[in-house]
């Protein structure tokens with residue numbers, strides 16, 4: 001009896017191991033990396049002496065910076081354009097559908113960046129001649145970078161960007177094969193990459209996209225999604241419009257618990273991806289929680305700093321977003337900043353460069369130490385206890401509420 005249990009345990013452990021190996025072998029460059037490791041092991045190499053070889057292998061798969069050129073600009077909707085970017089250097093690195101790159105721009109001398117999800121399927125990046133990433137950008141009223149991208153960028157223009165990053169993607173080992181994507185507005189961008197990735201690879205995954213938009217003439221990838229839903233039994237599409245014109249006959253309103261259960265039935269055994277503006281993400285999370293979906297089955301993509309930090313809990317009532325404070329950068333200089341502007345943005349506008357990627361409080365790259373004064377850290381700052389204790393803050397989501405002195 002105990003033998004048969006241990007045999008079946010061995011078999012399932014072996015199967016799990018095989019599945020993991022198969023997944024890894026699909027990653028471009030993985031098998032070659034393993035071969036090189038084996039060859040080094042045979043010669044009894046001391047890996048510490050070959051450190052540079054390993055880091056070179058990693059850098060080939062995931063370079064720190066990509067050099068990109070706009071090959072095409074596609075007007076998707078009145079408010080949205082897709083920028084098709086090709087590499088001017090090495091072949092574009094692989095990525096998981098749902099990941100983003102941080103795009104660097106120089107706007108009238110201000111060096112800044114914004115993260116954008118890659119909206120094309122990973123299969124389109126590998127062609128050495130024509131491989132590309134699509135970035136799909138929705139105009140934000142008064143937005144610094146979106147106004148520049150949508151109104152000034154032309155074919156041929158060059159940019160640098162980070163390699164693909166982020167954890168918002170389907171993990172077959174943990175997320176199962178019944179996926180529901182709740183997208184709002186520009187959240188359609190990673191949704192397209194994920195859906196096409198599932199369908200192009202013929203994966204046995206059931207995928208339901210519930211896509212909320214304000215206006216029916218501003219639905220990104222509407223035709224693509226409709227055609228795919230027509231063609232594939234395992235892809236279902238529900239469109240929801242919150243501000244319909246008179247006579248609109250589709251679903252209207254918000255992605256609330258009632259609508260979700262109405263279109264997908266039971267939430268049992270399903271993994272939910274949520275991507276849209278932060279208030280949309282928070283609303284969807286609340287609705288899913290009210291339906292009994294556990295946190296581990298809800299994957300939420302971040303979406304930048306809070307738009308109106310003064311509305312958040314613990315905002316000091318004595319300051320308003322329009323107030324100005326003095327920011328001293330130890331050993332480098334000082335400038336005046338608006339309280340309501342993320343510290344990273346005001347640093348960049350005043351010529352200071354701080355490494356960054358997610359611009360949403362997640363990756364920690366933009367950490368600066370607050371030596372004197374106070375900053376407001378919203379919940380998305382996700383500061384480690386030690387950071388809080390020693391005064392470090394994520395400048396991308398930190399708001400200076402008094403004069404401050406920082407070090408980085």
Ligand SMILES: Cc1cc2nc3c(=O)[nH]c(=O)nc-3n(C[C@H](O)[C@H](O)[C@H](O)COP(=O)(O)OP(=O)(O)OC[C@H]3O[C@@H](n4cnc5c(N)ncnc54)[C@H](O)[C@@H]3O)c2cc1C
Nearest residue numbers: 114115116117136137138143144145146186189302303304
């Ligand atoms: C991981 C990640 C992936 C992203 N992917 C995409 C994507 O694929 N497509 C895309 O279009 N965007 C995406 N974004 C958002 C993007 O990074 C920028 O935040 C957005 O384009 C606005 O930049 P901006 O410089 O124009 O606005 P900013 O100048 O940074 O903002 C100015 C003001 O505009 C308002 N504002 C800013 N952002 C928003 C918003 N999203 N909704 C409403 N009001 C806003 C606020 O009042 C803000 O104070 C993503 C963000 C993250 C973190």
Ligand code: FES
Nearest residue numbers: 357359363364396
């Ligand atoms: S840029 Fe990622 S935490 Fe600030």
